[in-house]
Amino acid sequence: MTQTGATLRRRIRHAAIAGIAAAAALALAACSSTGSGGEASGGSNYPQHPVQLIVGFAAGGALDLVAREVAKDIPQDFGQSVVVVNQAGDGGVIGASAMLGAKPDGYTAYLGSVAAMAIQPWREGVDVPYKGPDDYTPVAGLLYFPQVLAVSASAPYDTPQDFVDYAKSHPGEIRVGTGGVGTLPDVALQEMIQELSVDITSVPFQGFAQSVPALLGGSIEAIISSPADVAQHVASGDMKIIGSFNDKPIPSLPDVESFTTAGVTYTQNNYYFVLLPKDTPADVTETLQDALKAAIESDSFTTWAEANSAIVQYKDSSELGETLQTDYDRYKKIIGDLGL
Numbered sequence: 001m002t003q004t005g006a007t008l009r010r011r012i013r014h015a016a017i018a019g020i021a022a023a024a025a026l027a028l029a030a031c032s033s034t035g036s037g038g039e040a041s042g043g044s045n046y047p048q049h050p051v052q053l054i055v056g057f058a059a060g061g062a063l064d065l066v067a068r069e070v071a072k073d074i075p076q077d078f079g080q081s082v083v084v085v086n087q088a089g090d091g092g093v094i095g096a097s098a099m100l101g102a103k104p105d106g107y108t109a110y111l112g113s114v115a116a117m118a119i120q121p122w123r124e125g126v127d128v129p130y131k132g133p134d135d136y137t138p139v140a141g142l143l144y145f146p147q148v149l150a151v152s153a154s155a156p157y158d159t160p161q162d163f164v165d166y167a168k169s170h171p172g173e174i175r176v177g178t179g180g181v182g183t184l185p186d187v188a189l190q191e192m193i194q195e196l197s198v199d200i201t202s203v204p205f206q207g208f209a210q211s212v213p214a215l216l217g218g219s220i221e222a223i224i225s226s227p228a229d230v231a232q233h234v235a236s237g238d239m240k241i242i243g244s245f246n247d248k249p250i251p252s253l254p255d256v257e258s259f260t261t262a263g264v265t266y267t268q269n270n271y272y273f274v275l276l277p278k279d280t281p282a283d284v285t286e287t288l289q290d291a292l293k294a295a296i297e298s299d300s301f302t303t304w305a306e307a308n309s310a311i312v313q314y315k316d317s318s319e320l321g322e323t324l325q326t327d328y329d330r331y332k333k334i335i336g337d338l339g340l
Helices: 005-034 062-073 090-100 114-122 160-169 184-196 208-216 227-235 282-296 299-307 317-338
Strands: 051-055 082-086 108-113 136-145 148-152 175-178 201-204 222-225 239-244 270-277 311-315
Touching (some): 051 062, 062 082, 062 108, 062 227, 062 270, 062 282, 062 299, 090 108, 108 114, 114 184, 114 270, 114 317, 136 282, 136 317, 148 160, 148 208, 148 227, 160 184, 160 239, 175 208, 184 201, 184 317, 208 227, 222 227, 270 317, 282 299, 282 311, 282 317
Parallel strands (some): 051 108, 175 201
Antiparallel strands (some): 108 270, 136 270, 136 311, 148 222, 148 239
């Protein structure tokens, strides 16, 4: 449900304060352990204490899983640990706002997605404290997940066309869970509803840690998510993936058809990346960028990505900035057309 601008602004202020407080706590802990009150200001000294990595969704979803895998695989020569902190709400905006409110010293980063940084700024009635890449520091692009539609294993549809046909013959019966209003799954669903003129209800959750149990419990009929969000339940036989919003076959799911076969033209992969506050020193950004690159290129991370249908695709700070600007410009029209 879309919040009023005043309500969202209050939540953003609270998130920013919480982000600053958490970063301060990490710094104090580091000072206590080292006996030094000094703080790094350049790449030659950074990092001096643990780095906080904010995730804008609840624990258990794909973003959270990626964050924890990245944190685990940060190379030892980085010299410090990466601590994952979940600040869920408003399609990732609360977490992003907490990062933006932190000191630009490299110790408070944000693991984001296209939805939070390129879609949410264009939504009607949503007042976010950032727009395009000029309002933050791109650090590194990590990977992307295809978006898929998963249903109960006993559902009476096995392909995108089956699903669309059922929705048309049973108007209003299908409820689809997403990661929140204005998230990539929500946009994919709204595009389907508009393009195919089907009566399907979008049910927003704070994250897939909530929508997956809702599907398993019968409160909704489907979810749009990444394969990682549902992999455990597909493997157990409780769910099945019946279609993707990818324009190409998914290597790990070769038998899953694209919804383009049922007439949907919108396709989008959910790209994940790391950001820092605006005006973070270039040498600090580069140090974190290099550590992230090493993490996602490690054998451990590569194995995890393959097992979870993730496609590792590294981009440096400059390349990521260009990608985010392109997506930001693209979604201005898409969100306007959908009336989100």
